[in-house]
Amino acid sequence: MAFDISVLQKDLSEKVGAKLEFTRAFGDDVVSFPKEKLLPMMTHLKERHGFQFMLDICGVDYPNRAKRFDFVYHLYAPSSKGRLRLKTQVGETETIESLTPVYRGANWFEREAFDMFGIRFAGHPNLRKILTHDDFVGHPLRKDYPADRQQHTDRVQPIWFEPSQGSDSHPDKSLVPINIGPSHPATHGTLRIMGELDGEIVKRLNVEIGYLHRCFEKMAETHFYNQIIPYTDRLNYCSAPMNNVGFCKTVERMMGVDIPPKAKAMRIVLSELSRVIDHLVCIGTNCVDLGALTIFWYIFEQRERVYTMFEKLCGARLTVALTRVGGMAYDNPSGWEQECLETVKGIRKCIDELDQLLTENKIFIKRTLGVGKISAEDAIDFGFTGPCLRASGVNLDLRKAQPYYGYDQLDFDVPIGTNGDLYDRYLVRMEEMRQSLKIIEQVCKNMPAGDYTIRDKNIVLPEKKDVWGNIEGLMNHFMLVIKGIRPPVGEIYDSTEAANGELGFYLVSDGGPRPYRLKVRPPCFAIYQAFPYMMQGQYVADVIATLGSLNIVAGELDR
């Protein structure tokens, strides 16, 4: 059943009545609604129209408007592949109903909106700050908060639990409190886990995030479009090129730019290489958590080889900033594809070895089988995407569901798990890497000829030889640097399948050289909020193992 907005329009208007406004923005379907209708409408959409995924919630600030904030929801219906953006206006002193009774995954997104904009949610189970520290006064994403005004703190919050986890938010005196992180080898990043143990069993568990909140979204509002690309690198820094691709694709779609075939092919190759190293790092560090250090050393050699490939393209290893709006930043050096094929061979051998070492390893199976389970329903409810969702048995991969850059012409499969446990997540990642290698081989063997970027003087900088060699090139260069790229007025949401799941960018443009608002939909943000729920009643050792298998990357989580 394909998605049909007119059917939905008729039905929604009948059911919810009152003042719904249907529009289209750059191909996205948008519904504006009065905020009182939020819960009945969302419930109806979820139950009757298959909008099972609540992907993102965010605010947008218009300080000069009577009702200051726009509130934006993004929904996705996997059965009909329909996407919907719902918008409502909220005044500065007003409250809006919390969406948590309908979608559990709304919890953290609403906390973030509260933190960033000061919007209040009625009926939210635990409306407290999430990203900024506790002494932080004000709401940084409001337009009147200066981007560079820092506020210091000397305090670290003691262990706390959510109200839904019991009436006392402090640890129980008769149990053992445990605090892991935010600087701890087992968390691979700035994550903080707070727990309460009865022997080895976790009674309650909670997490605190925001230790790496680097204000990506505020930085995006204060920089030109092409200057934002390096910032995107640092979202999921384990697979930086994928973030570049996701961001540029969003801007390009907004500007109606179709990039040349070679750029598309290169973006696929880079994305898949990144997916492989991201999964490798995930499995490698996860094995360290389980006490298998050898795997880590093995794997890192392969990662270095991929970095060498990146280095040959742009000189950087980790934070590559390889794409530009309009195509790629550079052309490939000759013979790069051939070397890439060689690298793929090496990685495949490594994966086979890994397979032999781990897949039927008794100890590994004992540590992972049935551990850290999450059911498909729960996973969807929390907004899981990517390998963690597929391990629970849901077949959703944007490369298949809404193919971009010609993924539909490539031959690859999407592995699906059954149990949603640690072992399945491992198996899914292993197979995904193999499929990615297959994709890379197909593309590298048929790398399209031609230019690596479009040549529109209002979008892409001229080549250096023209800048230095003729007056026209110099002028174009000057104008673009001074004026910047200017997408049309409007808003757009676009997403790609990144290593951890759906990486979305919601971009609002006022026609200027900087985004008016750029919201990232980070895949692990949704995943991580399920973690306390998943670990209830489990062994504390499994907490560490499960955390590793979810592949939470702090840069993307906290932005």
Next chain:
Amino acid sequence: MSQQTASPVEIQMNGPDIQQMLDTSVLTTRADKFIAWGRKNSLWPLPFGTACCGIEFMSVVGPRYDVARFGAEVVRFSPRQSDFLLVAGTITEKMGPILKLIYEQMLEPKWVLAMGACASSGGFYRAYHVMQGADKIIPVDVYVPGCPPTPEAVIDGIMKIQELIASGRRRPVQR
């Protein structure tokens, strides 16, 4: 303290009357030097990896760059067991008190290396939640530029720390 090019020990050792000097303060200085030699070749780093630089630090430890060649491969996550704090990554305001706590728990003598633009100065995050350099709250001995620095640069920074230890010089900035 002014910088001396040749160490006092060597000058005296080349002098004529060794026995006389041994009776004075030479032995203590030699012991210092000996200890410094041991220290610089067995640094126990605490990698305070918060962000992308932390990932690149993994490469420094990993098989290709192999920091073991410089005697600094025994990474310790307990501040009590390490004498070399490697701040790798962005320090946010929320992280500040934690970094300070960790530094204070480390035993003397200790050295600090700021890896990358963020740890050195806040990097390109001139932003409301990012501390503009780790040296806002703790002393730093060596700054390694880069975003992230290449593993070679980090190793170079570690060698600078080794020089610092060997020379007995104090850190450039005291807070």
